[in-house]
Amino acid sequence: MAEGKASSGGVQSLERAFELLEHMADAGREMTLSELAALSGLPVPTIHRLVRTLVNHGYVRQELSRKYALGPRLIRLGEAASRLVGSWARPHLARLVDEIGETANMAMLDGDEIVYVAQIPSKHSMRMFTEVGRRVLPHSTAVGKVLLAQLPERQVTELLRRTGMPAHTEHTITKPAVLVEQLASIRDQGYAVDDGEQELGVRCIAVPVPGAPTMTAISISGPAARVSEDRFTEVVPALKNIATELSTALT
Template identity: 65%
Template structure:
């Protein structure tokens, strides 16, 4: 449901899960009774309020697990390091270690932004099937945040192809003027996650990006191993 905008019908759920409709109906009714789903007037089902507590708990755990990697990135590169996750159609920041510079980028944990205009968002979108990306963009509308925001789906599609090919995404003042970010997706994670560094464009130069990409890639792999190990132990 989260991957389909947070709301689906029973037949859609049955098709997506490859389970019989009666089985889906029983599962959904149980989740409704527990508060994890709710039924809308249209008779579709949507994510329920009980998930908020689970989301807050998982975000706290993710922040704790990612902190060593984020701290290492700040130590090596000097700029703020972030962990973000695709939640329904939006990117939510779940952890950050700020730069030690007096002028630094500070992204509030819990902040939600559109994926098309952020490096973390584009890094995540580049890992998704093209049809899924198109559906997300149709629902969000690709709002323009700055004069540099990409609002043409075709232009974004080409940039996502480049992102997938080179393994990292760039946001050059597309979400906030004067701010430049570079991000990589966390591979094989239980959620759609990305790590990034962000700072003033005057400091996040092409040379810094070149240094940052291998460090971000290593950090993303290490976090993936950490999450996989915890999942296995659970």
């Protein structure tokens, strides 16, 4: 089968290969050719040809079960892309720090985990647990919860079943039903709060970055005494404004 041109002017086989990689990433698990065919609408022989090419180059691996999963060569690309995204985000986060006075963070949902890709610390001496490159489970962070709120409930339930909900503090939500109920409120109000759930005495507020290519959120974090509930009406609009700017920069 010759390589065709996609309607956008791109190379069709490349577009299809990237689509298959995205399906694997969204699934977060090994997949069969028939599953990929059902999701993509492509015939199995076409998918097999594309997947074999990706396997040969290390972007997909074939398991003993004959299922397919994302390959290790993507790690280097992902890390390089994360560094670039972080560099693009830092000027926006710096303005957020100037406006709010607390540490600003940017994080993405990577598989079942949250990874912090950019941070601008506040001028205060107290430092938060977050740092660039750190990975955490989403149930105990504001960025994690606001991103989970963007997913279908079934997908959230499956993720929580895979990861568990370990307690980091006495305030961590450890019951899926309780978190799912909170996610409905987060979805309605457009922001999430971590109130000492990851680190005692620390409060974080997060909003999603709309339309980002990868599920992305930004947050501010600081001592609960400084990030009081009285400041939510100030902090949330500031976060949403920066999130809109980042959405334009990332798309």
